[in-house]
Amino acid sequence: MGGPGHEGSTSAAPPSVPVLVADRYRPVRFLGRGGMGVVYEAEDTRLDRRVAVKMLTAVDGLTGDSEAWDRFRREARALARIDHPGVVTLYDSGVHDGTPYLVMQVLDGTSLADLVSQWAPLPTPVVCTVAFGIAEALEAAHTAGVLHRDVKPTNVGITRSGRVVLQDFGLARLAGEAAITRTGAIVGTPQFMAPEAMRGALPERAADWYGLGACLYLMVTGDLPFGPTVDYGAIIQRALGDGVPQLSGRRWDCPEDLCQLVDDLCRQDPAQRRQNAETIRETLLPLTYGGTELLADLVQGRVREDAVRAAHVVPRVPHPVSRVEEVPEYLWDEEAALPAQRETPPDPFRPATLSDATRRIVLGSMTPQSALSRQREAVNLVLRGRLQEAAQMLSVVVPVCLSTLGPDHPTTLTSQYWHAVCLARLDARHDALKLFSSVNRRVTRRTDGHDD
Template sequence: MGGADEDGLVAGRYRPVRLLGRGGMGVVHEAEDTRLDRRVAVKMLTAVEGLPGTSEAWDRFQREARALARIDHPGVVTLYDSGVHDGTPYLVMQVLDGVTLADLVADGEPLPAEVACTVAFGVTEALEAAHQAGVLHRDVKPTNVGITRSGRVVLQDFGLARLAGEVAITRTGALVGTPQFMAPEAMRGALPERAADWYGLGTCLYLMITGELPFGPTVDYGAIMELALGEGVPRLSGTRWDCPEELCRLVDDLCRQNPVLRRRDPATIRGTLLPMSYGGTERLAEIVGGRVRDDAVRDAHAVPPVPAPVSRAATVEEAPEYLWDEAAVLPAQREVPGDPFRPVTLSDATRRIVLGSMTPQSALSRQREAVNLVLRGRLEEAAQMLSVVVPVCLSTLGPDHPTTLTSRYWHAVCLARLDARRDALKLFADVNRRVARRTDGPDD
C-alpha cells in the first residue's frame, strides 16, 4: 500500500489487507485498525500528496474531514479518522460488506423499477443529510453507491467533498469527477452547488432504468463533454423505455442542464420515489445476495494456473501475516475501455502473482485466517481468500493432502452459507470421497 511505514502500517496504526478501489483522487484499501482491532477502509488521497501539515490546504482538509464527521446518517459512510501520512492525506472510514451500484448494472441490464427507486431513495436521504451538514459530495456515481446484503444503500467516497462555499482541494486545472455523471456547470468550471449532486443522482437513475450510460459507452472525455454540454442526457419521457412515466419525468428533471431548472428539493424527490419503491428493499437484497453468491461460486470453480517456482529458502520461513497488495484482489474492479462500469475479474493474473509468492506454509496461515473470517461471519472475504489458498494447496500439496482438504471444506462452508448450496454439496461430496479414500487406503 502506497505510503505505508516499513512495518506496513499507515500512520503507525492501520495495516492494509486488500485493495478496495482506485480513483482519480486516490486509492482505498481495507485495513486492520491495530489499536481497536476492527476492519476499516483507508483512503490515501494521492492526488494531493505532498501536503504540508502547516499549510492552508491542510487546514481546509481538516475542516472538510470535521464536516464529514458531523454527518450521522445510516445512508452515509462513517468517517472514523483523518490525517497526513508522509505528506499524503488519508481518511479512515467504515468498510461495508456488499457490492456497489456499478456491480449491479455491470451486465448492461436495467434494474426493476422498484429496485431503482429504492436505491435512488437511499441516495436522496444521504444527500439531504450531507447537504444539511454543509457537505457537497461532488462525485455521485455508481461506484460510490454501496449496497449491503440487507439492501441498505450507503453513499460513500466523500474524498471529493467540499464544504459549501469553500475552495475545493484539487490540483489546479484538474477535471475532478467522472464526466458521464458530472454536472454540466462543473464541466464549465463553475463551483458546483447542491444541484450538481442531484444531477449525479439523475444520471445514476438513468443508468439503472436503461442499463446504458447517459452518453453511451465511449471513454473519450472530449466526446462525453461535447454531448453533455450540447444535447444533454437523452430524455426518457415518452420514449421506448419500460418505465413509469412519473419516474421518467423525475430523471429528466434531475438531468436538466440548467441547475436553476433542475429538480433539487429532496422532499419532492422522495415523494416521487416512495410510492414506486414498494418491495424494492427485499428485491434489492435478493439481487445483492445473488451477486455475492455468484462471485463466490465463480472463484470456487476458477481454473488454477501453474504457480511460479518457489525457492527452497521460501519454504522454510513463515510468510508475513498479510500478502494482499494492490494486485491481490479477488475480484478487482477497474474501468474498461468501451464499458466503464463492467467489472474486470483479475482472477487469473491475480492468482499468478499470489501463487508465485505463496508457500505451503503461508497457504496454511491464510487458511487459518479464512476460517477465522468464516467464524466471524465475514463470508465474502473468506471465500475470496480461500479461492487463492485452494489452488496453492492443489498444486503444491496435492488434492488429498489434509491442508488441501480442509481448505476445500471451508470453501464449501462459505458457499453453503452464501446460499450456493448445489455447488457447496458438490464440493463437500468430493472432499468426503477423498477423505474416505485416505482413511481406507493402505498407506494411512
C-alpha cells in the same frame, strides 16, 4: 479516473503497498483503484477489526503546515459529522508519508455499478429504492454542510440486506485542487458530472442531484447517459449540447412520474433542476414497495456468483516475486468499470475479484504458514456471518495450499471444506455439493490409503 491525463490511469506506475499505515492499519487485501487513489481492506491492529483504508494519492504531498492539509482536516471533520445509515462511516483520517488517508467501515455486498452490469435495466421498485437511499444520504450530508461532488454508480454501495450506502463524500474537492496543476485533467466522471462542473464552476448541491439523476437514467434504461463511448471530448460535447436524453414521452417500462423526475434532475441549468430532497422522496416513495427485498435478492445473487466464480479459479504454480510489498496489478478502475467502455467486454461492471497478475503475486508472497493463518481467519469470518469476505479470502488461500502443500494436505482440504460452507450459505448449493464431494473423496482416500 481511467483515461488520458488522469492519475487514475492504469498506465500509471503502481505505488508500494504500505506495510503499516500510520503504525496501525495493516493492509490485507487490495480492493480497487479510482481517480482519488487506492483502497485496501486492512486490519486495525489496535482494535482488531476490519476496515477500509483509502490512500488519496490524487492529493499526495501534503505537509502539516500547508493550506491543503488544513482543509483536508476540515473535510474529514465534516464527514465525521454525518451520522446516517446511508453514509459510509468514517473512523479515522491522517497523512502517511505525505499521502492523506481515510479509514472507513467495510461494507458487505456490491456496488450499483456491479448490479447494473448484471441486471439492467433494473425493476422500478429497485430503481426507486436505490434512488430513495441516495436522496436520503445526500440530504443528511447537505444538512451537515458536506457536498458529495462525485455521485456515480461506483460510489453507491448496496449491502446484502438491501441497504444503500453512499461513499466518498467530499473527496472530489480535494482532487480538484490537485488537478489545477495538471493541464487537461478532468476531475470526476463525465458521464455523471453536472454541466456546470464541466464548465469550471464550483459545484453546489444541485450538482449532487444531477449525479442522482444520471444514476437513475442508467438504472431505468440500462444505458449510459451519453452513450457507449470512452471519448471524454464527445461526452462533454453531448453533456453541454443536447444534454441527457429526456425520458418523458418515450416508451419506457416505468411510471411517467419517475421519467419526469429523471428529466428534472438532469436539467442542464442548475437553477431549473429539481433539488428539493423532500419532493424527490415524495415522488420515489410510492414506487419503492417491495424494492428492498428484491434489491437484497439481486445483491445476494451477485455475491453468490462472485463466490462461485472464485471457487472455480484454476490454481497456477506461483512465480517468484521480487518485492513482496509491491502493489498487485490494479483489479479495476472506475472508468473502465462503466458499461460499453471496451470492445465486447464479458462484464462491463467487473467485480473487484483477483486478477491473474494479482493472484500470482499473492501466491508468490504467501507461505503455507501464512495460508494457515488466513484459513483460520476466514473460518472466523464464516462463523460471524461475513460470508463474502470469507469466500474472497479462501479464493486465495485454496490455490496457495494446492500449489505448495498439495491437494491431499489437511490444510488444503480444510480450506476447501470451508469454501464449500461459504458457497452453501450463499445458496450456491450445486457448487457447494461438488466441492464437498471432492473433499470427501480425498479424505476417504487418505484414510483408506487407496484411490477410489
